[in-house]
Amino acid sequence: MLAGGRGSRLGSREKGEIRIGGERLVDIVVGGALASGCERAIVVGDVPCDSATVVREDPPFGGPVAGLAAALPEVDAEWIMLLACDLPHARLLCHLLAESFHHIGPEFDGLVAIHEGRVQWLSGYYLRSSVEAALARLGDPEGASLKILLDDMKLREVQDPEGLSRDIDTPEELEAIERGNEDT
Numbered sequence: 001m002l003a004g005g006r007g008s009r010l011g012s013r014e015k016g017e018i019r020i021g022g023e024r025l026v027d028i029v030v031g032g033a034l035a036s037g038c039e040r041a042i043v044v045g046d047v048p049c050d051s052a053t054v055v056r057e058d059p060p061f062g063g064p065v066a067g068l069a070a071a072l073p074e075v076d077a078e079w080i081m082l083l084a085c086d087l088p089h090a091r092l093l094c095h096l097l098a099e100s101f102h103h104i105g106p107e108f109d110g111l112v113a114i115h116e117g118r119v120q121w122l123s124g125y126y127l128r129s130s131v132e133a134a135l136a137r138l139g140d141p142e143g144a145s146l147k148i149l150l151d152d153m154k155l156r157e158v159q160d161p162e163g164l165s166r167d168i169d170t171p172e173e174l175e176a177i178e179r180g181n182e183d184t
Contacts, residue, residue: 001029001052002067002122003045003085015086015168016047020177025090025168027051029083032090036098038081042071045085064122065144069135075128079110084122086167088177093123093164100158101125109153113165121146123165124155 003016003026016026030041030052041052044067048054057063057070068082079101087093093113100111104125112124134149135141141149168174 001026001033001041001043001083001085002064003043003047014047016043016045016049018086018168018174020088025088026085029085029087029090032087032092032094033081033083035091036081036094038094039077040075042074043085044068044071047085059142062142063144064146065135065138065141065149068131068146068149069141072128072132072135078128080126080128080131082122082124082126084167086169087123087165088168089162089164089166092162093160096160096164097123097125097158100156104156107154108156110150111156111158112150113160114157115160115163115165119147119157120160120165121150122167123160124158126150126153 016024018025020028026043026047026049030049033041034051043049043052043054044057046056053074055070055074057066081097083090104111109130110124110126113120130153138144138149168177
């Protein structure tokens with residue numbers, strides 16, 4: 001789970017520490033991943049989490065690809081579920097991804113959620129060896145986007161019509177989630 005951003009659009013709030021229904025987002029996301037079958041959770045960022053290993057990208061705030069690169073040495077699984085720390089519907093999203101994962105063929109490098117036609121890079125499963133190969137081709141991960149890293153992979157698209165993969169980027173989105181408004 002990537003939690004190393006600055007949260008600048010949210011007034012520099014640490015997104016993982018935001019509470020929804022009394023529970024921190026980091027705990028919602030990690031809990032969703034573990035409940036859906038992940039054997040271990042790794043959080044990249046400066047957010048403590050008792051049920052996960054916490055690492056930091058170098059340099060801090062190096063971006064999502066740098067965060068993914070920092071987590072890989074801690075991963076010993078063939079597949080990686082990659083998630084953002086600000087997914088308020090992570091429990092349902094992880095269930096959707098896990099159910100889709102059971103039907104993935106060997107021709108795929110992973111699967112990724114698609115909401116309203118947009119790829120949600122931080123809502124997917126990726127073959128670790130494919131991620132490592134993409135990182136090797138890329139070189140320096142600092143400041144790189146996940147689209148640049150993962151776009152050449154053969155990914156199965158998982159439609160997310162309910163918007164379970166929507167994250168929280170703005171005060172208005174946070175306020176809508178806090179009100180229980182599902183139309184964020």
